[in-house]
Amino acid sequence: MSLISVNNLTFAYDGSYDNIFENVSFQIDTNWKLGFTGRNGRGKTTFLNLLLGKYEYSGQISSKVHFDYFPFEVADQSVTTIEVVEQVVPAYEYWRLAKELNELAVSEEVLYRPFGTLSSGERTKVLLAALFLKENNFLLIDEPTNHLDQHARQIVSDYLQRKKGFILVSHDRTFLDACIDHILSINKTNIEIQKGNFSTWYYNKQLQDSFETAENEKLVKNIKAMESAARRTARWSDTIEKRKSRNSDRDAGVKPDKGHIGAQAAKMMKRSLAVQKRKQDAIEEKSKLLKNIERADSLKIHPLSFHTDPLITFEDVSVRYGETPVFGNLTFDVKRGERIALQGRNGCGKSSVVKLICGFDVPFDGTMRIGSGLKISYVPQGTSGLSGTLDDYAAARSIDATLFKAILRKLDFARIQFEKRIEDYSDGQKKKVLIAASLCEEAHLYIWDEPLNYIDVISRMQIEDLLLTYKPTMLFVEHDNAFCENVATRIRIL
Template structure:
């Protein structure tokens, strides 16, 4: 057991006027399996790079261990896998084969060029090599992106048997399988808790509920104390005036008694004022880490047809190679269909085909007349320039588009930046916001949640369940699919 000690850490990027971290302190045990969570743009990857010593910062990070980062950069993807892995770690071949067996990877991949491996295979071989570095602490940054459900389950089981890592992931099911502590970047601090994602979520909900209730109580106390202070102050003034007596009454008031009574009332007023200030001070300590998750909206079009899409005996090919075959299903209004299957089974190809991309296929694909489609593509690399130009180019209501991004926790300062400088999650949110702005009969979303933070995933789930748009989508987040899909189609 050893501790990674972070003390008074502050950091901001050059030419930036907002701090990513400000005076944060915490400790991590090098034996922990840490899940690292937080909204997009909060600085998860930045913190990992600070641990690696990539940038200068204020404060102190002391660590009795070396760090390895995933995804490990592979400069020459034409090399055989075994040569790349030998650069990463010092191991005996039998040790590497043991790790690959745990990850359901055949050892023959070691002698293939790296670029011929699927993304899932690349993820697995790099993890296997990195865990063969004894005494190293692994920084694993979003390994599940583009992994299908089966591959996620294999990697989760693999990580469950390891220790000494920080795992950045937004997949709730995946986190629950393989972590024993949570490191969360909140709005104003960084916290460490024992448990998995579900226990963290329960604790967070309890804390938020308590703070909201306490805030309401203090607000009522402050209003009551303000009224009490004003009332006693008025009474004190009125009593003080009686010192002069009535000119016509001929009576001489007891000025000592009246003065004492007025002073007593004034003292009560000041005490109420002090209690009000204390309550206001307590109130200031609340709500700092409550993340707002405003409801999103979508306005799907209603189509008169009973069937929007009819696919019969579909086979998709790339060149001479079949991707999928014998696929038959239909999409009716109100359906939310999840296309499931391993990577490479043709899920994205079917979505592209329905978008009328140039896809080679046989079989029958029939679309309802006048069908309007809205898409979220898997790829975000084409995004560049500013958001206003993007909205104009796609004929979006710019105010609505940016309002949706704000609800998805986009800082206003981000609106001034170029999209190529956005994080992966922020780029994906741009495409989701675009689709939510568009009125369509059918929404085709291809892995919409890649890089998207947990709270935004929950917002999108709630949106879909509330407005019930007709959808065909590909997504490997098991929790999302189970909650949202009305039907699942398995591609073999």
């Protein structure tokens, strides 16, 4: 066991508007299975790169272990997979590699295929197996579940349960719960570490948020009461001072006791100062609350009602690319009000179904019927090609820029982000741009292809609440098990 110590870490990108980290200090035990969570753009991947020594920073990061990053970048994907393993860990023992691959349900046969021919799941598993072969390393695992189907996620989850000594960045609640024992959370104003999994951390956060909200409400009432008391005291003091200045009592002809009146005035002044002091203390205490409460304002969507039902029908549809069959004899329909989750292993053709409906050039046989005049709002799987300003993007997509930015604000975009170009956003922020644009569009059918890749957990819950509230007709591909269970009215397995 050893420690990774972070002391007074401060970092900002060159030309950035604000610091990503400021005077951050904490310690990590290298035996921990550490989950890393936080809203998009808070600096999770940046912190991993700081551990790797990629950027200059103020403060100190000290450790006796070597850091390795997943995913390992493979420049030439035409080389065999075993050559890639040799790049990752030159001095490896084959029997150990075979053992790791067996635990990940990967055939040794893949080692002798070009790396570029492997599926997303196979690449993830091979690279994890190779990286865990290293001695005295601490693995930085950055979103391994993106593009992995649910079966592959379960295998990788079971594998990581048997490992230790890693930081895992993931926004899949089920996945995190299964394979971590500590949480590192980047909050709005600090970084905290807790023992437990994501669910225990989120439960504790809800308790803390509820406590701070209740305390804040009590302090607001106390401050109002003290302000009222201060006004009454000021009025009393002012009245006494006026009595002190009189030379006589016109009715009784008796001179006032100026000493007694002065004492009363002093007493009132002392009481007023005490009230002011308590009020200031209460205000200072109030200012310590609510700083880390995450805003998750309700979102809205604008679904249209379609005139016929079903909206889409597939009858014995088959898709093949050249000589390669993707799927065959697919029969299903999409009816009004349904939220259909398309599921299946990677490569089974889920994205081909989505693209076929959206009008992409996908060769197929069989019958596909789409209702006349059907309006579709589409969120693609990838974010490549996003560039320019938010205003440029809104104009190109013919959506209201003000509404578009208001939705992004609700998805935890700071106003300062609106000044940046989209290509400078994190992957999660880029994905939110696509989702926000879709929410701006009035449509009969919303088709989202892996919408939650890179999206933080709080935002995933916001989107869940939105879909359960407005109940739009949807067809979506998503591997987040919790999201599918909560949102889907029907699951169609390819």
